[in-house]
Amino acid sequence: MLREVSINLPVTPEDIESLTPGSIVYLNGIVYTARERVYDKIMVKGEKLPDNFSSLSNVNFHCSPAAAPQEDGSYHIGGVTATASFRFSKYLADWLDLTQTKIIIGKGGMPGDDYKNILAPRGAIYLTTVGYGTGALLGRGVQAVESVHWLDELGIAQAMWMFRVKNFGPFLVDSDLQGNSLFAQQGEIVNQNIESLYEGLKEPALHRYGETHDRKNELM
Amino acid sequence: MIQNSIIEEASYEIMKKAAIDIPEDYLGGIKSVAEKESEQLSGFVIKTMVKNYEAATEDRRPMCADTGLPRYYVKVGDNARFQGGFTGIERAMRSATARATHDVPLRPNRVHPLWRTDHNNNVGINSPEVEWSFEPNEDWIDITTVHKGGLFGTDYRMLFPGDGIDGIKRFLLDTLISFGKRGLCCQPAIVGVGLGGSKDTCMQLGKQAACLRVVGDRNPDPEISALELELKEIGNGIGMGPMGFVGSSMVVDLHIEVGHTHTGGMPISVHTFCLSSRRATARIHGNGEIEYRTDPKWFTPYHRRETIGWEEASC
Structure with missing residues (x-):
């Protein structure tokens, strides 16, 4: 059976240490969303983080919620789903240093080298959402919007949302502190079979650029 | 009036x-795919998805x-x-x-x-x-x-008559494997294949095949219908399940739509309608x-x- 763990946030180094690739995780506490526009704002334009940011949350969710502002000033959070994280890799080293974030949650993981070179040395790990479409289950886990930053400027999808969550999950642990990756391990097994799938299928009449072994070759 | x-x-x-309730045909399709799934991680993902559909309908949330x-x-x-x-x-x-x-x-x-x-x-x-x-x-x-x-799981290619069925199989494998890794196309999915037409119609037909036909529906042309089932098996034989984990759950169903095309060509498009087939x-x-x-x-x-x-x- 797959191992299941519930963790209170902010996450401690001991909790991080205990998580192994393939474990199922539920979270309780505060998580924040931040993606390209927030990263740009803080790290490229040099703007300030909200007060006491690092002590509030050390979990960065790569997410744009389906949220709607209500007339009474509150927010209606419907579904919550992660977005693909590999696009944010260039920001992460500086972001982790600045915010002391220890868990990244997103869709699809990041390249193995990022775990070895960026996350693991900073005591951080990666959790992936499950199946990627569990918006309703994750939406249930959001108890309240603690605060939202730069909503007018960045819009609903790119604003920084701070969610108070309970039993928020499930997530799967992708990377550990050694830089191992569940996606990489699984991908290697799948890759072993790939060549055999093409056996007996004739070559295409016209190749595509990048499909030949030598890029100086003509396509035909 | x-x-x-x-x-x-x-x-x-x-x-x-559309946003809240998973269509019955897709739910039935994913449950039957789940029954055949013997891998623990892939099985866990599909079971979680089924719970998610239930939560969405109960709570009326997307x-x-x-x-x-x-x-x-x-x-x-x-x-x-x-x-x-x-x-x-x-x-x-x-x-x-x-x-x-x-x-x-x-x-x-x-x-x-x-x-x-x-x-x-x-x-x-x-x-x-x-x-x-x-x-x-x-x-x-x-x-x-x-x-x-809108981001992953779709590709287009101009094939030629001489590429034949092999060319179709090869391109389907290329698309499903490349977008299936890490589950970027949110499989198991209803896959649509557009064959023929002009380039733009080819894309349109494939997308409509994925999004506008239900699980279990077959093309009225018996040979195309047989090809749909054959390609579905090829997809599920890749060895990949949800999230790109080891498994056998890639394709919930596969639909082909055709349009008469240029005499010299056989354009193809492949589209994957995700785990939340809305x-x-x-x-x-x-x-x-x-x-x-x-x-x-x-x-x-x-x-x-x-x-x-x-x-x-x-x-």
């Missing part, structure tokens, strides 16, 4: 239903927060009479989109491609898309909405009554006609 307000009501309701790019497919009966002309229908559907975006809520995904400006209502230039088709003799209007994710249809009858369903019934015999004229009695 069908009033604009009825068209808007129907469009609004299907926006909600099953996935990336509520895709909401769009419409409209089929108008020859005898349908409606207020405000075709632009009236379009205006009603745009208004329904904006209201549903706030009320469900849907994620306001639509932004300008360069300036990234967001009207926060999923309405903008060429958005939502509306595709039109027609049906002889009927007095109804069918409006279908599809909310499909579609819903409303039929607005001539008397204003609305019926809801999840089967778009888009590819009618008339829609796939091969002849110059059309006589329903002959088929």
Whole structure:
């Protein structure tokens, strides 16, 4: 059976240490969303983080919620789903240093080298959402919007949302502190079979650029 | 005479239903895929997805927060009479989109491609898309909405007649493997294959095959129908399951649509409709009554006609 763990946030180094690739995780506490526009704002334009940011949350969710502002000033959070994280890799080293974030949650993981070179040395790990479409289950886990930053400027999808969550999950642990990756391990097994799938299928009449072994070759 | 307000009501309701309720045919399909899945991780992912569909329906919240790019497919009966002309229908559907975006809520995904400006209502230039088709003799209007994710899982290639079925298999493998890794195309999915037509029609046919036909539906051409099943097995034989984990659950069903094409070519497109296969249809009858369903019934015999004229009695 797959191992299941519930963790209170902010996450401690001991909790991080205990998580192994393939474990199922539920979270309780505060998580924040931040993606390209927030990263740009803080790290490229040099703007300030909200007060006491690092002590509030050390979990960065790569997410744009389906949220709607209500007339009474509150927010209606419907579904919550992660977005693909590999696009944010260039920001992460500086972001982790600045915010002391220890868990990244997103869709699809990041390249193995990022775990070895960026996350693991900073005591951080990666959790992936499950199946990627569990918006309703994750939406249930959001108890309240603690605060939202730069909503007018960045819009609903790119604003920084701070969610108070309970039993928020499930997530799967992708990377550990050694830089191992569940996606990489699984991908290697799948890759072993790939060549055999093409056996007996004739070559295409016209190749595509990048499909030949030598890029100086003509396509035909 | 069908009033604009009825068209808007129907469009609004299907926006909600599509975002929240997984279609029965897809749910049945994914459960049967799950029964064959022997890998622990892949099995866990599918079971979690099924729980997610239940949570969405119970709570009336979107099953996935990336509520895709909401769009419409409209089929108008020859005898349908409606207020405000075709632009009236379009205006009603745009208004329904904006209201549903706030009320469900849907994620306001639509932004300008360069300036990234967001009207926060999923309405903008060429958005939502509306595709039109027609049906002889009927007095109804069918409006279908599809909310499909927009980033991964689709590809196009110009093949040639000599590439034959091998070329189709090769391209299907290329697409499913490349987008299946790490589960970027959110498999297990309904896969649509467009064959023939012009380049743009080829893309359109493949997308419609993925999004507008239900699990278990077969192409009326017996040889194409057999190819659908063969390609489905090939997809599930890759060794990949949800999230790109080791498994056998890649394709819930596979649909092929064809269009007559250039004599020298055989263009192909492949599309994957994700784990949250969001579609819903409303039929607005001539008397204003609305019926809801999840089967778009888009590819009618008339829609796939091969002849110059059309006589329903002959088929």
